Amino acid sequence: MSRELIDLAVERLREDFPNKSKSWIRRALIRFMKNTVKEYGENVWVVRGLPELGDKYPTYVVRFKDGRYYCSCFESSWGLRRRSEICTHIAAVILYRNYRKLDSEVYASVINIECVDYYLEIPSELRRKVKVVKSVRVVDSSDRLNPRHRVTYVIYADEPMELRAKLVCDGDVRELSLRLARTRRYMIELLLR
Ligand SMILES: [Zn+2]
Numbered sequence: 001m002s003r004e005l006i007d008l009a010v011e012r013l014r015e016d017f018p019n020k021s022k023s024w025i026r027r028a029l030i031r032f033m034k035n036t037v038k039e040y041g042e043n044v045w046v047v048r049g050l051p052e053l054g055d056k057y058p059t060y061v062v063r064f065k066d067g068r069y070y071c072s073c074f075e076s077s078w079g080l081r082r083r084s085e086i087c088t089h090i091a092a093v094i095l096y097r098n099y100r101k102l103d104s105e106v107y108a109s110v111i112n113i114e115c116v117d118y119y120l121e122i123p124s125e126l127r128r129k130v131k132v133v134k135s136v137r138v139v140d141s142s143d144r145l146n147p148r149h150r151v152t153y154v155i156y157a158d159e160p161m162e163l164r165a166k167l168v169c170d171g172d173v174r175e176l177s178l179r180l181a182r183t184r185r186y187m188i189e190l191l192l193r
Helices: 003-016 022-033 088-102 185-191
Strands: 037-041 044-048 059-065 068-071 105-115 118-121 131-140 148-157 161-169 172-184
Touching (some): 003 022, 003 088, 003 185, 105 185, 118 148, 148 161
Antiparallel strands (some): 044 059
16 A cells, blocks of 8 residues: 555545544544455445454444445444444545545646646547646746746546647647556646645
């Protein structure tokens, strides 16, 4: 497992649950790192219990239904108290899913430019299949009305493909031929930071 990828997966979990404690995150991470989560079917996971985290059962079943997660620990004697919370079995499943998503294959091409004005256009018929994301940083703001930016475009899709794109940078128009090459989703996240 890649450290950067785990960090990103944890960051996502924190963003989704900003009010949860550090120990909640830590327990989810322990469950995940001990490889206790197994996908059992569509929207069903089995989480192996860890006695050191207070689990009384060897396994717990987590389900995702109607936009909500449910855990079999809700049905235990502590269920009434726990039902309103999100247990760390569920948190471990979310972490596992974040990780899997970030680790999934994607096909991408990267463009780096420095301009005041910039624009990237991909053929409209590809807009359903091809996504474009960018990060923009000001590198020179001495002309305050026209700051210069460093722009990273990532063009990506679920399948390999070649496409033509039009890149405009300060009035300079270029026709690009882009080949989307295989990478992992988290590499895109790292590029855009
Ligand atoms: Zn649970």
